[in-house]
Amino acid sequence: MNGILAFILALIPYRDTILSVSPPLLWPLLNSPSKTGAVLLLYFLIQQIEGNFVTPIIMKKQVSLLPAYTLALVTAFGFFFGFLGLFLALPILIVIQIWVKEVLIKDILDPWQTAPSEPVNNP
Structure with a gap:
């Protein structure tokens, strides 16, 4: 469900990361607050890889x-x-x-x- 939400929110440029990280961050806060930092770090790393490597390569090759x-x-x-x-x-x-x-x-x-x-x- 979080992947579908992140996909839909990716259509909003530059706000998608903040909006898509909120629901997955609430889940560890309810179950195990110590895992919240790991979820935040994982989302940050994924966003950095996608924004700095994947998207520019696709833009260069496709258009x-x-x-x-x-x-x-x-x-x-x-x-x-x-x-x-x-x-x-x-x-x-x-x-x-x-x-x-x-x-x-x-x-x-x-x-x-x-x-x-x-x-x-x-x-």
């Missing part, structure tokens, strides 16, 4: 986003637009990246670069 672009954009959108900016930063970055590749590079620059250069003959 070819550099981690620096992702971090800069999420920070800027979070600063200027708040929670909504954090939530929409990556989808907007992916749409912009696809638009630049498909429209600007393939449709505009490729035909311009591959156009045959004919010598001008002035009779």
